[in-house]
Amino acid sequence: MKKVVKFGGSSLASAAQFKKAGHIIRQDSTRRYVVPSAPGKRHPQDTKVTDMLYSCYLLALREEEEEEQFEEMILAIKSRYDEIIRGLDLTLDLTDEFQIIRENFSRKIGRDYAASRGEYLNGIVMAAYLGYPFIDAADVIFFKESGAFDAEKTNQVLSERLADCERAVIPGFYGSLPDGKVKTFSRGGSDVTGSIVAKAVHADMYENWTDVSGFLVADPRIVKNPKAIDVITYRELRELSYMGASVLHEDAIFPVRKEGIPINIRNTNCPEDKGTLIVEATCRTPRFTITGIAGKRDFASITVEKAMMNSQVGFCHKVLGVFADNDISIEHMPSGIDTMTIFVHQDEFEEKEQEVIAGIHRAVEPDFVELESDLALIAVVGRGMKATRGTSGRIFSALAHANVNVKMIDQGSSELNIIIGVRNHDFEAAVRAIYDIFVTTQI
Known part of the structure; x- marks a missing residue:
């Protein structure tokens, strides 16, 4: 039994959230491949690390006139990771990594590179916390020169690399172009990475851990306490995603759908909830006429x-x-x-x-x-x-x-x-x- 588990930004926003994710992973030995997002918001007024990185890169583009603010922002981002590392009692030091990021930002290496560093750094932290090997997504996930995802090359290289890894952490959201430059998926693309990894290792299940207990029948901002959906088919999910339902990045469906791998949307804060199971087809009678x-x-x-x-x-x-x-x-x-x-x-x-x-x-x-x-x-x-x-x-x-x-x-x-x-x-x-x-x- 092999499971790929992806954790969203809210699930890894702080050391306390990291510990919840670590407990979930260690509780089930079949959860062998972990795909982390960048740290999200710790509270409603907080800023996601990815947004901080975008802002920091914009300051780098303005060079001397914003140099002081640029340094302040770099240090603010580093402090977010240092806070998580201290909370997890790790001896990890990201000083060298941040020096490389500082130099690459100054070289104006690209907005995609800037955005990807949140997942990259969180992957390093997660690997150190779990004791798993860290695999840089840029080495195993590829895009064509046109910017389109190269599914064939990625599946071949990733399958070969993970065949020798009993367990691994692969950061979400990004890969690389033929010239080696970092390229990202659209926002929420860590869902896609998890699906790609699940296909490559022929996983039995792809668990997507977030801050909600699966899909709800209706938007909770409109309907008070709507019921959860127990089981949904890929086709139903596609219809709902197209019309605005947004728990899962819709491109994450396709790699696992071709392999018949079910997706389980779970809640990091309520791991006892079964969540929503997304499948190709099912004989299970739905609870309601509508899904x-x-x-x-x-x-x-x-x-x-x-x-x-x-x-x-x-x-x-x-x-x-x-x-x-x-x-x-x-x-x-x-x-x-x-x-x-x-x-x-x-x-x-x-x-x-x-x-x-x-x-x-x-x-x-x-x-x-x-x-x-x-x-x-x-x-x-x-x-x-x-x-x-x-x-x-x-x-x-x-x-x-x-x-x-x-x-x-x-x-x-x-x-x-x-x-x-x-x-x-x-x-x-x-x-x-x-x-x-x-x-x-x-x-």
């Missing part, structure tokens, strides 16, 4: 109407081509016999709305084009919906009872999700109404 609710605000809709639209070959292609020509991505596209509606992010569309309208008229000569703004899209996702009659009817009923006007409703062909469009100001009321009808009333 989760997620959504986003600030969309605009463009409705194009033309009589006999469905009989014109290439009509939709021509309309969508107008959006592509204006570099506007499309979020959703319900259609009827003589109409099609395109949902786009409002801030992207507003700058080019007149060009788009003119382009549509030239491309397809519509009967008319109608615009609506300040819309929100809500995704109701669940594998249980396919086998349950009247799901859409229950949603309509719940929203009507909450006095929410539905602007659009559309069900995916997989019957895995239903997308509802409402006004921005009705967004939270709609989420609560849907949660109540499917979850609260069944308890």
Whole structure:
């Protein structure tokens, strides 16, 4: 049995949090490969180490005029690590590492290098605390010259390197380009590193430890004390992540999905909680008809109407081509016999709305084009919906009872999700109404 465990920034923000992580790792001998993030916030007013490093590098770019502040920031970052090291009773000294960072910052080595040092240094601390070998991610995780992740080379090199390591610490978030320069994933990329390591060692489980006990059915900022999701499939997770649910970096799904490795989202502060298990498929009956609710605000809709639209070959292609020509991505596209509606992010569309309208008229000569703004899209996702009659009817009923006007409703062909469009100001009321009808009333 082999497990890869990734700990987020809040799980490693202080010596006390480090000790919790260490206890979790030592409690289960199958937790053999550890992927740490950089120290996060110790309290709400605190600053993440990664953000401190970004600020420090900006000061380095200004050279002499900010030299004093640069030194102060370097020392402030070092003190964060020294505080953790003292709290763990380690004899580790990072003075030489910080001298190298100081020199590389002065050489303007790059923003990605600066951002990666948080994970790099935390990896050294974690390895010393656990007594595990430390492997620099820059030596085993690779990006192509274009900046795209090089999955094939990484898997080959990482697999060979870890084949001789019973246990190891590999810092998250970064790797290297062909010329050796450090390259990072997008923010939250330590999730991706953990997934890559899990694939390379053919892990039985990838545990992602954070500050929440898995995924919740709805956003706790909208719904008070929402229920946790016990088991979710990759497809359900993908739908919810796309619509704004953000416990796990969505790119972390793909490396383990190809290998059939389950992901377990766990809470460092409540290790007894089982968390959420993310799997390829499952026979387990979900607790509720729906698995989760997620959504986003600030969309605009463009409705194009033309009589006999469905009989014109290439009509939709021509309309969508107008959006592509204006570099506007499309979020959703319900259609009827003589109409099609395109949902786009409002801030992207507003700058080019007149060009788009003119382009549509030239491309397809519509009967008319109608615009609506300040819309929100809500995704109701669940594998249980396919086998349950009247799901859409229950949603309509719940929203009507909450006095929410539905602007659009559309069900995916997989019957895995239903997308509802409402006004921005009705967004939270709609989420609560849907949660109540499917979850609260069944308890």
